Amino acid sequence: MTTSESNQPGGGATVDVTILGAGPAGLAAAYYAGHRHASVRIIESLEEVGGQLIALYPEKYMSDVAGFPNVLAHELAASLAEQGLQFQPELRLAEEAISMEAVELDGEELFRLGTTTGNTYLSRSLIVTTGHGAFAPRKLPLDGIDEWEGRGLLYAVREKAELAGKRCVIVGGGDSAFDWMLELAASSESPIVLVHRRDRFRALESSQAKARALVDEGKARIMTPCEVREIHGADRIEAVTIEDTSSGERERVPCDALITLLGFSSHLGAIALWGLERSGRRQLQVDPATMRCSEPRIYAAGDVAGYEGKITLITISLAEAAIAANNAIAEIRHEKAQPEYSTE
Numbered sequence: 422m423t424t425s426e427s428n429q430p431g432g433g434a435t436v437d438v439t440i441l442g443a444g445p446a447g448l449a450a451a452y453y454a455g456h457r458h459a460s461v462r463i464i465e466s467l468e469e470v471g472g473q474l475i476a477l478y479p480e481k482y483m484s485d486v487a488g489f490p491n492v493l494a495h496e497l498a499a500s501l502a503e504q505g506l507q508f509q510p511e512l513r514l515a516e517e518a519i520s521m522e523a524v525e526l527d528g529e530e531l532f533r534l535g536t537t538t539g540n541t542y543l544s545r546s547l548i549v550t551t552g553h554g555a556f557a558p559r560k561l562p563l564d565g566i567d568e569w570e571g572r573g574l575l576y577a578v579r580e581k582a583e584l585a586g587k588r589c590v591i592v593g594g595g596d597s598a599f600d601w602m603l604e605l606a607a608s609s610e611s612p613i614v615l616v617h618r619r620d621r622f623r624a625l626e627s628s629q630a631k632a633r634a635l636v637d638e639g640k641a642r643i644m645t646p647c648e649v650r651e652i653h654g655a656d657r658i659e660a661v662t663i664e665d666t667s668s669g670e671r672e673r674v675p676c677d678a679l680i681t682l683l684g685f686s687s688h689l690g691a692i693a694l695w696g697l698e699r700s701g702r703r704q705l706q707v708d709p710a711t712m713r714c715s716e717p718r719i720y721a722a723g724d725v726a727g728y729e730g731k732i733t734l735i736t737i738s739l740a741e742a743a744i745a746a747n748n749a750i751a752e753i754r755h756e757k758a759q760p761e762y763s764t765e
């Protein structure tokens with residue numbers, strides 16, 4: 422099912438489906454499309470597959486993914502990759518899709534995608550699974566904050582081992598701040614300090630209860646309503662000044678690792694300019710029955726796909742990917758979308 426476009430710099434054959442983004446949704450879409458004997462190309466801007474599971478929280482345990490009572494994010498990503506890549510899709514890593522145009526070649530309606538490496542690719546259909554798209558961490562509003570990156574300031578924990586023996590200060594009041602406080606306190610010699618600007622937290626009540634138990638055991642300290650005002654150190658961070666915003670009192674707290682988990686600001690990036698209907702600032706509007714976007718042969722799944730009542734969870738992304746892949750292939754083959762079991 423492949424043809425070649427001449428004068429296509431760095432590109433390849435025309436494929437049935439091009440998947441943009443190799444997070445959980447993209448990998449699941451690759452599985453379903455491969456299972457349907459479609460030719461598949463995946464374009465991923467990072468150097469590895471796995472999406473947020475690898476980029477943001479590889480060592481976090483998850484217990485809400487169907488079929489996995491408790492699984493480390495990077496292990497789940499490895500399983501998704503093994504399953505998703507089994508039909509050998511063409512995998513283009515470290516290339517970000519930045520342009521898209523509809524073209525007609527030899528009487529066939531195709532999409533031509535351009536990437537940051539200058540390559541162009543032809544495809545009969547697209548499945549957009551770009552998740553949060555180009556995302557950037559929200560930073561503490563301190564002058565010169567960027568200078569501490571790589572010197573003790575972290576926006577995500579990539580490897581728990583890198584924090585062994587370190588005095589950690591976590592800033593944030595959501596699930597990731599609490600998840601990491603609980604995870605690190607289990608093996609840390611010094612109490613993990615959690616700083617939050619409000620007295621109330623957004624984290625799960627069960628996590629908050631576990632954190633309070635750690636405070637009682639002397640393994641953690643929760644400072645609220647507090648904010649980090651200064652970072653001290655020479656080559657690396659050595660301490661931070663934390664202010665109690667209700668009293669104005671300041672305390673210098675020893676710190677080797679300042680982990681700020683304040684969320685990410687994200688946007689659709691170049692995809693916002695492709696003329697597709699949007700759902701808010703960060704999502705493409707889809708019909709949840711088919712996961713089709715506002716244009717024919719373009720589908721979306723996972724965090725980037727928006728519709729009323731959308732919940733951004735991995736389990737949901739996987740189901741949406743199956744719907745998107747089945748419908749994309751049915752549309753280019755002019756068939757009715759039908760489920761097909763993986764084995765007889």
Ligand SMILES: Cc1cc2nc3c(=O)[nH]c(=O)nc-3n(C[C@H](O)[C@H](O)[C@H](O)COP(=O)(O)OP(=O)(O)OC[C@H]3O[C@@H](n4cnc5c(N)ncnc54)[C@H](O)[C@@H]3O)c2cc1C
Pocket residue numbers: 441442443444445446447464465466467470471472473474477478482483484485486516517518519550551552553554555597690722723724725733734735736738
């Ligand atoms: C801290 C944290 C904890 C979480 N914990 C859980 C949990 O416990 N359970 C749960 O179900 N969910 C959890 N989630 C949510 C879950 O990670 C997401 O719902 C899931 O990753 C969405 O998958 P996705 O494939 O849609 O997107 P992503 O995982 O974001 O993958 C998208 C991929 O697309 C790539 N990309 C983006 N733009 C382009 C482009 N233009 N060209 C090429 N590639 C591109 C990105 O590099 C990325 O690899 C958590 C999220 C966070 C941030």
